[in-house]
Amino acid sequence: xxxxxxxxxxxxxxxxxxxxxxxxxxxxxxxxxxxxxxxxxxxxxxxxxxxxxxxxxxxxxxxxxxxxxxxxxxxxxxxxxxxxxxxxxxxxxxxxxxxxxxxxxxxxxxxxxxxxxxxxxxxxxxxxxxxxxxxxxxxxxxxxxxxxxxxxxxxxxxxxxxxxxxxxxxxxxxxxxxxxxxxxxxxxxxxxxxxxxxxxxxxxxxxxxxxxxxxxxxxxxxxxxxxxxxxxxxxx
Ligand SMILES: [Zn+2]
Numbered sequence: 001x002x003x004x005x006x007x008x009x010x011x012x013x014x015x016x017x018x019x020x021x022x023x024x025x026x027x028x029x030x031x032x033x034x035x036x037x038x039x040x041x042x043x044x045x046x047x048x049x050x051x052x053x054x055x056x057x058x059x060x061x062x063x064x065x066x067x068x069x070x071x072x073x074x075x076x077x078x079x080x081x082x083x084x085x086x087x088x089x090x091x092x093x094x095x096x097x098x099x100x101x102x103x104x105x106x107x108x109x110x111x112x113x114x115x116x117x118x119x120x121x122x123x124x125x126x127x128x129x130x131x132x133x134x135x136x137x138x139x140x141x142x143x144x145x146x147x148x149x150x151x152x153x154x155x156x157x158x159x160x161x162x163x164x165x166x167x168x169x170x171x172x173x174x175x176x177x178x179x180x181x182x183x184x185x186x187x188x189x190x191x192x193x194x195x196x197x198x199x200x201x202x203x204x205x206x207x208x209x210x211x212x213x214x215x216x217x218x219x220x221x222x223x224x225x226x227x228x229x230x231x232x233x234x235x236x
Contacts, residue, residue, distance in 0.1 A: 035178040035207045038215040038231060039063040039195065040154065042092060042130060044186035045075040045082075051192045053081060059199045061209035063087050064152075065186065066130040069094035069114040076121050083122035088211035090128040091115055091149060098135040108143045115147060127222075128152045128212050136227075145225030152212050154183035155230040158194075165190040169197035176202055179219050179232030181212060 041052065044067050056063055065082055067089065072079055082089055093099065093110040094117070102110075111129070119125045129149040131140065136151065144151060158171035168190060172182055182198075184191055199209060215231030216222050 033206075035176075035205075036210050036215050036218060036231065037176055037178075037202060037207050038181045038210055038212045039184060039198070040066060040090075040130070040152065040181060040212060041184050041186035041191065042066045043068055043096070045071055045078050046187050048189055048191055049075070049186040050078055050081075051189075052186050052195050053078070053085065053087075055192060055195050055199065056087070056209070057085060059203065059209075061199045061203075062211045062214070063209065064090055064128065064212040066090045066092035066128075066152075067118075068092055068096045069110075069117050070096075072117055072121055079118075079121050080123075083124050086211075088128065088213050089118055089122055089124055089126060090130055090152065090212070091118065091126040092130050093132055096132045098133050099131060099140045100135040100137045104139045104143065107140055111140075111143055111147055111149070115149075141225050148224055150216070150222060150224060151227040152181065153227060153229045154181045156180050157183045159184060163190075165193035165197065168194040169201070172198045173201045173205075176205075176207060179215065179230045181215070181228065181230055 041049070041063060044065060049065070065087060067079065069092070079089065091111060091114045094114050095110060097110065099107040099110060115126055127148060127150065129144050130152050134153065141151070156172055156175055158168040162168050162171065184194070210218070212231065216228060219231045220228070220233040
């Protein structure tokens with residue numbers, strides 16, 4: 001799907017944010033000796049989030065968090081920690097509702113208020129967005145594009161019908177490829193143990209854990225309003 005988007009997107013609006021203006025790195029051999037992967041965590045912040053941050057910190061791994069806006073103020077210190085430890089923080093709306101089931105004005109408010117809130121609390125303006133319930137339509141895409149946001153889906157969803165940290169870990173470790181985006185939640189304690197196993201095992205296999213914006217910058221071309229299921233374009 002991404003390849004189609006990129007092919008169609010040759011004339012599309014190109015991002016104007018600082019990182020989006022950068023070109024993808026050369027596809028020559030030396031760059032590809034490192035495999036990149038992006039862990040993403042939705043629906044926090046919770047008590048589990050700080051434990052995940054601890055795991056990532058001791059392993060120098062970076063990740064991307066998509067917090068629910070209405071929970072951000074009560075965990076402002078943790079959100080600032082996330083930013084100061086160089087993780088990316090994406091927009092997941094204020095109230096975690098289906099944007100396709102509300103008026104465009106209300107959907108716009110959900111998105112723009114989350115952007116303002118996250119910028120205020122963390123000092124980072126989001127460049128990436130994950131739609132609650134994966135609900136998207138053309139109107140929502142237009143709002144995202146006008147707010148400088150790219151849509152981030154995923155290529156590995158290890159929690160699907162999985163109830164143990166071991167299963168989640170194994171699904172990621174067995175399926176990981178360069179450029180993958182992994183969909184996780186920082187809402188249950190299994191994510192802590194799973195994260196530990198994923199980072200340890202994939203680091204040993206030569207993977208580097210990067211934020212989604214960094215993954216796209218190094219493996220693809222950033223385009224506002226485009227949808228990324230992996231960080232890779234045809235170069236991967
Ligand atoms: Zn969510």
